[in-house]
Amino acid sequence: MTNHPHTLDTLAATDAAELEGILLEVCSSPRWAATVAADKPWSDREALLAANAAAVASLTAEDLLDAMAGHARIGKPLAGDATSEREQAGIRGVDRAVLDELEEANAAYEAKFGHVFLICATGRSAVDLLAALRERHPNDAATEAEVVREELRKINDIRLDRLLDTS
Template sequence: MTPSLNTPSLDRLNQHEDAVLDGILLEVCSSPTWARLVRLARPYPAPEALLAANAAAMDALSEADLRQAMAGHARIGKPKQGDATSQREQSGVSGADRALLDELAQANAAYEARFGHVFLICATGRTAGTMLAALRERQDNDPAKELEIVRGELRKINDIRLTRLLEEDA
C-alpha cells in the first residue's frame, strides 16, 4: 500500500516500503545499519517510539557503523554548501569572525589527526565559540571515551532530525 500525502506522518513512515523508508532514514543518519535497525523497529505507535528506536539503534552500532554515520556530517565550521540541514544545524558559525573560524579549522585538523574522524557535536543552538571550547575539551579524551561521546551526540542529532522530519511531513 502506498501512503497518501494526507496520512499523518508517523503513519506514513509505518507504511512505506522498506527501501523507501531506508532512503528517508539514510537522510537522517548515513549508517545503513542504523537505518535498518530503526526500520525493523516499526511500527512506531507514537513519536517517542521512533526516538526510542533511534536510541536502541545507536546503542547497537559498531565502531565501523559509527564511522559511517560520522562520514555523513560536515566538519564543524564548514557546513555543506547547498545542504539546508547542515547549514541549519551549524547556523551558530554564521557570522563568526575569521579568526574564530581559523581557530576552529585548526582545532578540527588536530582532532581529526588524533581520532581519524570529524569532530562531531550536536551543533544545534551552539555558537562557534562554544563548539570550539567543546572541541578543545574533548581533544584529550582517549579514543574509546570519545567514541561513546560521539555516539551520544549522533543520537541527539538524529532525535532532532527525526522530530523535524515528523513536523515537516505533517
C-alpha cells in the same frame, strides 16, 4: 533532508527500501537505518526516538564511521545542504579568527581520532563549539567513541523530530 510530509503512520506504511532511504537522510549509517526501519510501526514519537537510541547504541565502530561520513566538518557546513547549514547556523557571521581556530582544532582532532568532530551543533555558537572541541580532544579513543555515540543520538533525535514536523 527532503521536506516531504511524514507522519508515523505514513512512515510505517512505507516499504522497507523507501523507508531506509528516508532514514538515511537522517543518519548515513545503513545499519542504523535498517535497525530503525525494522522497529516499525512506532506507537508514538517517543517510540521512534527510542528506536533511534537503541539503534545508535548498537552501532559498531565501523557503523559510527558510516554515520559520521554524513556530517560536515564543524565550521564548514556543506554549501547548499539545508540541514548542514541549519545545524551549524551558530557559525554564521563569526569572526575569521574563530573560524581559523576551529579549523586548526578540527585538524588536530581528526589527526588524533581519524574522523570528524561530531557534536550536536544546533543552537550552539562557534565559540561554544570550539570550546567543546578543545574539551574533548584530550579524551582517549574509547571515551570519545561514547561521546560521539551520544552526540549522534541527539542529532538524530532532532532530525527525526524535524522529519515528522515537516508534515
